[in-house]
Amino acid sequence: MAKCDQCGNDYDKAFQITQAGRTWTFDSFECAIHKLAPSCAHCKMRIIGHGLEDADGRMFCCDHCAEESGVTTLRDRV
Template sequence: MATCEVCGNDYDKAFTVTAEGKAHTFDSFECAIHALAPECAHCGCKVVGHGVEQGGTIYCCAHCATHAGAIGLKDRA
C-alpha cells in the first residue's frame, strides 16, 4: 500500500500524480486538489477548472479577477 502525502492514509488504491517533474502520492482526488490546485488570488478557493489568469495571477473566474482589478478577462466557454 502507498501512503497519501496529505492525510497519511495507507490505501491500496492510492495513485501518483507527477507535477513539474515531482511525483506525489494521494489516496483521493480531494487530497490531490488540496495539495496541487492553485488558489484564486481574490477569494482563495481552489481552482479546479480552467480559471482565468492575468500577469501570472490565477483567479477562479472572471468575476473574481474583475474584483481584484484585472481588466478584460472573460470566463472560458
C-alpha cells in the same frame, strides 16, 4: 500500501501524479486537489477547472473575482 502525501492515509488504492518532474501519492482526488490545484488570488478557493490568469500570472477562479481584484486584461494561454 502507499501513504497519501496530503493526509497521511495508508491506502491500498492510492495513485500517483507527476507534475513538473515531481511525483506525489494520493488516496483520493480530493487530496490531490488540495495539494496541487492553484488557489484563486481573490477568494482563495481551489481552482479545479482552467481558471483565468492575468498578465502578472495571478490565477482567478472566475471573471468576477478577477474584476473584483482590479484586473482589466487577462492573458491568453492558447
